[in-house]
Amino acid sequence: MGKKWATYTDIFEHAFDEKGRITVPSEWRQEGYDNRLFVFPSKFNHLKVYPESWMEEIHQKIxxxxxxxxxxxxxxxxxxxxxxxxxxQQGRISIKERLRKHAQIEKEAVLVGRLDHFEIWDQKKWKESGVKITSFEEAVESMGL
Structure with missing residues (x-):
């Protein structure tokens, strides 16, 4: 059987603790999936989090x-x-202060599944972003499937 690829769906609201840790939803921590993640700053003032399997593909291209x-x-x-x-063991990841500051996350955050990765937003910024939720049909049709 081949490698399992992590898939990130749904939206979760969590808070950072005083040590800069936030809980990764249990749905995203399934056995056999990558437990090593890579956190990147986004130009849109949030964080992008990719699994190690994605990074392996980047290494091959490099x-x-x-x-x-x-x-x-x-x-x-x-x-x-x-x-x-x-x-x-509690499913928490610790994110450096400089990355949290980049995303302007104080405490309350929203974790947003994006299929092959997830994003971490400040809760207020997420609500202000006005991201339009689409339907399955609209998404599939726009991709020509």
Whole structure:
């Protein structure tokens, strides 16, 4: 049987504790899935969180690039801004203060499933974002499926 790919669906509201930890929903911590995650800042003032399996694909693409390729250099710079995390026995991940500040997250947060990754938003910013919820039919049709 092949590798299980993590899939992140649904929306969850959680709070960061005083140590900068937040609980990853149990649905996203299924046995056999990656427990190592990578947290990246987004230009839209939230955080993007990808599983290790996604990072493995990135590594394969990087290996194919020349050392001075601008795309490779851009990814190397991104590595400086990201953080690798693993959840603890209670399912919490600890996110560095600099990343939480980038996303302007104080305490209350929203974890948003995006299929191959999830996002962490400040609760107020998420509500203000006005993200339009679509239907399954609209999404599939817009993809030409």
């Amino acid at each position: 290996e194919a690039l020349r050392l001075q390729d601008p795309n490779r250099l851009q990814l190397e710079l991104l590595a400086q801004l990201s953080q690798a995390v693993c959840w603890d």
